[in-house]
Amino acid sequence: MFSFFLLTGILIISLFFFLLGYNRAKNLINLNQKNLHSLTHYYGIFCSLSALLPTLGVFFIFTICDDLVFAELVKEYIPNEVINSKDYNFTIVLAQINNSVEGLIFGTPPQWITNAAEIWKSWVIKSNILTMIVCAITILTSGFLSYKKIHSEFRSRNAVEKIVMTILAVSSVIAILTTIAIIFSVVFESIRFFALIPYDEFLFGTVWNPQFEGAERAGSGQEGLSQYGAIPLFAGTFLISIIALCVSVPIGLFSAIYLSEYASSKERAFFKPLLEVLAGIPTVVYGFFAALTVAPFLRSSGSMLGLDIASESALAAGLVMGIMIIPFISSLSDDVINAVPQSLRDAGYGLGSTKNETVMKIVLPAALPGVVASIILAVSRAVGETMIVVMAAGLAANLTANPLEAVTTVTSQIVTILVGDQEFESAKTLSAFALALTLIIITLGMNFYALHVVKKYREQYE
Amino acid sequence: MLCMLLKNTENNMNKKIINPEEATNIVKNSIVKRRSKDSRLKLFGRAAIGLAVCFLLFLFYSIFTKGYPGFFQYYVTLDINFDRERIDPKGDLSDNSLFDGDASAIVNESLFSIIEPKGRKEKKLAKKIVSSGKDVRIAKMVKDDPGLFGTVTQVKFALDDDIDSFLRGYIKRETPESERRINDKVIGFIDKLNEEGRISYEFSDYILSGSASGNPEMAGIKGAFIGSLLTLSVCLLIAFPLGVATAVYLEEIAKKNRITEIIEVNINNLAAVPSVVFGIMGLAIFISIFGMPRSIPLVGGMVLALMTLPTIIISSRAAIRAVPPSVRDAAYGIGASKLQVIFHHVIPLAMPGMLTGTIIGMAQALGETAPLLMIGMVAFIVDIPNSVVDPGTVLPVQIFMWADFAERMFIQKTSAAIIVLLGFLIAMNALAVYLRKKLERRW
Numbered sequence: 001m002f003s004f005f006l007l008t009g010i011l012i013i014s015l016f017f018f019l020l021g022y023n024r025a026k027n028l029i030n031l032n033q034k035n036l037h038s039l040t041h042y043y044g045i046f047c048s049l050s051a052l053l054p055t056l057g058v059f060f061i062f063t064i065c066d067d068l069v070f071a072e073l074v075k076e077y078i079p080n081e082v083i084n085s086k087d088y089n090f091t092i093v094l095a096q097i098n099n100s101v102e103g104l105i106f107g108t109p110p111q112w113i114t115n116a117a118e119i120w121k122s123w124v125i126k127s128n129i130l131t132m133i134v135c136a137i138t139i140l141t142s143g144f145l146s147y148k149k150i151h152s153e154f155r156s157r158n159a160v161e162k163i164v165m166t167i168l169a170v171s172s173v174i175a176i177l178t179t180i181a182i183i184f185s186v187v188f189e190s191i192r193f194f195a196l197i198p199y200d201e202f203l204f205g206t207v208w209n210p211q212f213e214g215a216e217r218a219g220s221g222q223e224g225l226s227q228y229g230a231i232p233l234f235a236g237t238f239l240i241s242i243i244a245l246c247v248s249v250p251i252g253l254f255s256a257i258y259l260s261e262y263a264s265s266k267e268r269a270f271f272k273p274l275l276e277v278l279a280g281i282p283t284v285v286y287g288f289f290a291a292l293t294v295a296p297f298l299r300s301s302g303s304m305l306g307l308d309i310a311s312e313s314a315l316a317a318g319l320v321m322g323i324m325i326i327p328f329i330s331s332l333s334d335d336v337i338n339a340v341p342q343s344l345r346d347a348g349y350g351l352g353s354t355k356n357e358t359v360m361k362i363v364l365p366a367a368l369p370g371v372v373a374s375i376i377l378a379v380s381r382a383v384g385e386t387m388i389v390v391m392a393a394g395l396a397a398n399l400t401a402n403p404l405e406a407v408t409t410v411t412s413q414i415v416t417i418l419v420g421d422q423e424f425e426s427a428k429t430l431s432a433f434a435l436a437l438t439l440i441i442i443t444l445g446m447n448f449y450a451l452h453v454v455k456k457y458r459e460q461y462e
Numbered sequence: 463m464l465c466m467l468l469k470n471t472e473n474n475m476n477k478k479i480i481n482p483e484e485a486t487n488i489v490k491n492s493i494v495k496r497r498s499k500d501s502r503l504k505l506f507g508r509a510a511i512g513l514a515v516c517f518l519l520f521l522f523y524s525i526f527t528k529g530y531p532g533f534f535q536y537y538v539t540l541d542i543n544f545d546r547e548r549i550d551p552k553g554d555l556s557d558n559s560l561f562d563g564d565a566s567a568i569v570n571e572s573l574f575s576i577i578e579p580k581g582r583k584e585k586k587l588a589k590k591i592v593s594s595g596k597d598v599r600i601a602k603m604v605k606d607d608p609g610l611f612g613t614v615t616q617v618k619f620a621l622d623d624d625i626d627s628f629l630r631g632y633i634k635r636e637t638p639e640s641e642r643r644i645n646d647k648v649i650g651f652i653d654k655l656n657e658e659g660r661i662s663y664e665f666s667d668y669i670l671s672g673s674a675s676g677n678p679e680m681a682g683i684k685g686a687f688i689g690s691l692l693t694l695s696v697c698l699l700i701a702f703p704l705g706v707a708t709a710v711y712l713e714e715i716a717k718k719n720r721i722t723e724i725i726e727v728n729i730n731n732l733a734a735v736p737s738v739v740f741g742i743m744g745l746a747i748f749i750s751i752f753g754m755p756r757s758i759p760l761v762g763g764m765v766l767a768l769m770t771l772p773t774i775i776i777s778s779r780a781a782i783r784a785v786p787p788s789v790r791d792a793a794y795g796i797g798a799s800k801l802q803v804i805f806h807h808v809i810p811l812a813m814p815g816m817l818t819g820t821i822i823g824m825a826q827a828l829g830e831t832a833p834l835l836m837i838g839m840v841a842f843i844v845d846i847p848n849s850v851v852d853p854g855t856v857l858p859v860q861i862f863m864w865a866d867f868a869e870r871m872f873i874q875k876t877s878a879a880i881i882v883l884l885g886f887l888i889a890m891n892a893l894a895v896y897l898r899k900k901l902e903r904r905w
Binding site for chain 2: 001004064067068071157161164165167168169171172173174175176178179181182184185186189250251252253254255257258259261262263271273274275277278280281282283284285286287288289291292293323326330352354355356357359360377380383384385386387390391411414415418419432433436439440443444447
């Protein structure tokens with residue numbers, strides 16, 4: 001609430017500076033009886049921007065940093081015997097204190113937590129006052145400094161444009177920052193994971209059985225209790241992707257051929273968006289559909305045929321995922337097939353071939369790189385897909401090639417491990433980050449490969 | 463390609479040359495086969511599209527038939543004696559006073575007067591027929607209209623979810639008593655209520671205005687809906703300006719050099735990163751390092767904004783590229799500066815395309831679940847969030863949570879929530895299509 005009011009205050013004051021700058025420019029025009037270099041409103045914008053931006057920076061730094069600083073400071077108020085005790089965990093203690101600050105008190109917390117919470121509250125008030133004062137000083141000084149700059153020779157439009165250009169350039173860096181943040185968050189935790197578990201066990205182990213056992217893996221006679229062999233997860237992911245491809249590749253490809261070669265333009269305009277609807281349905285809906293409609297259906301029809309299908313089977317998840325990725329194949333392939341120049345088709349017809357022969361022997365081979373790329377992209381989509389497998393494929397890490405059994409995938413393990421409360425120190429939590437790292441590497445690798453295929457084998461026409 | 467053709471001709475040349483008559487015959491004989499092959503391919507294509515459309519229709523059909531009953535539920539009408547002494551002992555209509563009051567006992571008495579249970583055991587069973595939200599309902603009614611005090615009014619109460627499932631026929635009378643969730647005595651009570659005409663099947667007033675609840679008969683999507691709204695507004699406020707600014711910078715301002723190339727590759731890579739990874743990033747950066755609280759729409763919106771950013775950037779760039787250079791030249795020609803050209807001419811002309819991309823990105827964000835699970839928006843939260851820093855959940859996550867619950871009635875409620883979600887997605891996409899059709903200009 002406090003931040004909200006402060007932000008509104010900052011915005012109002014910068015608006016006020018706009019009016020100041022605007023009026024000063026007007027007065028200058030009246031005084032000198034001569035137009036200024038820039039339009040009047042640029043002087044206002046210059047004033048308000050140069051007041052607003054530094055203040056916003058200060059504001060964000062303060063609001064982000066205060067909790068971090070408090071967390072450091074509060075360490076002094078934790079009694080030594082708690083710190084020295086065996087199961088001391090600072091994150092949990094911090095959470096307890098924070099809950100106490102917010103008035104969420106479960107049972108009767110120890111006295112020192114209540115004390116720390118009281119001190120924390122007083123810090124919050126102090127830091128709020130401090131933030132307010134610093135913001136006020138920044139906005140007033142930078143505002144008045146920019147106000148003083150305005151005189152008859154000042155080129156405010158150029159100044160404003162410089163500021164705006166910088167803002168644009170900075171925002172384009174956000175994309176890079178996001179990538180760095182992703183890599184940073186995944187790689188660091190993965191390194192910690194591989195310090196606990198050797199990477200060859202992770203990559204080549206065949207048993208996946210994570211358990212919470214604290215940071216220490218060795219000792220306490222619990223060795224071998226949890227195992228981090230990711231092969232079953234990769235196998236499950238692979239199995240489900242294969243099933244999905246078996247559904248989506250024939251349907252997607254034949255749809256694409258029909259839409260681009262046989263369909264009238266009206267049919268095409270109707271069916272192409274209709275197929276794309278399949279890609280727009282939220283994955284959680286597919287997951288629900290797979291778990292509550294497809295899986296029971298498969299189970300009952302399987303028992304009629306004498307097959308024992310698990311209620312959470314790879315088949316159900318794979319089938320539904322196949323439906324989901326149909327549009328990725330059909331739409332992309334359709335675009336690629338359409339891009340094959342008409343002259344090739346005409347040449348085929350000129351030689352007396354039927355439409356089938358033209359499509360199969362001339363158009364498709366020419367469009368093949370694009371088609372392959374679309375399939376690879378669809379696979380990378382299937383590998384990274386989460387909700388369907390979480391809801392329909394189960395959690396049992398079976399190493400099996402039987403689509404009727406329950407399998408688990410990389411993404412569904414990530415979700416099960418990281419949802420809910422977790423200790424950040426345990427190998428189990430860290431394993432999710434290692435899984436995420438492999439997931440990123442696999443999907444990005446596939447995307448690069450798809451691009452490479454397109455680039456390398458693309459036929460250059462004209 | 464060409465090589466293959468050449469090879470083929472070479473092979474053919476090696477064969478002995480056949481006379482034209484023979485050739486015509488060969489072609490004539492094969493033509494039926496070739497034509498049938500042709501129509502087979504066409505048939506396959508039709509079948510493939512038909513199959514895909516069938517899947518789509520079946521999906522919608524299955525969700526709709528399951529979800530339509532979820533908007534309705536069974537109610538029982540009881541005569542409630544609004545005795546102020548008992549409902550509002552302190553007489554000031556405060557929450558405290560209403561909480562101290564004895565509204566549920568009044569409801570139970572009214573119920574007992576109809577079904578006449580004998581003994582404590584039967585009474586205990588009978589009490590469970592009406593949903594446990596009955597006192598809240600009465601409290602709300604007297605707050606809205608204190609004039610009810612002192613009157614005897616007919617009030618509708620939701621029935622417990624097991625009774626509801628029984629009335630819908632999911633729990634069968636024929637099943638042996640020990641395998642049913644409700645026993646014969648309760649069924650007798652329900653029959654009695656039915657004979658009196660007390661039970662009605664009506665549009666549920668919980669599904670749209672209720673919040674998350676462990677009792678399926680009282681569960682509703684309002685909390686999740688508002689959470690979705692808050693999350694999406696944060697997402698929009700961050701992603702739209704950032705996306706447009708990046709697109710403008712890359713298309714109009716930046717020179718083609720190493721750095722812009724890196725940015726472009728980056729954006730394409732981000733579009734390919736699985737959504738769950740964005741959730742992990744949110745967990746590690748926003749929650750662990752910046753110390754932001756879990757389950758709040760602010761963090762959810764930030765994560766979704768980063769996720770939808772590539773979509774918005776890519777479509778905005780396409781829209782900017784579609785603005786013809788002549789427009790820019792004309793603006794330069796009358797003395798506009800670079801930024802004036804961009805902000806006064808290029809952006810307004812590219813706006814429809816940018817908006818279309820943004821709406822599609824927002825639709826993506828609205829349906830996204832996995833990253834929000836990672837940042838803890840899966841917590842069970844009863845209160846409806848008032849601001850972006852109150853803990854809350856969103857529609858898709860609510861659907862995911864409900865799908866996990868065992869009670870039969872949650873299946874209908876989940877499907878009903880899905881219908882609402884799909885309704886919004888269809889509306890957003892239709893808006894995008896409309897904008898594209900209406901505002902897009904061909905140059």
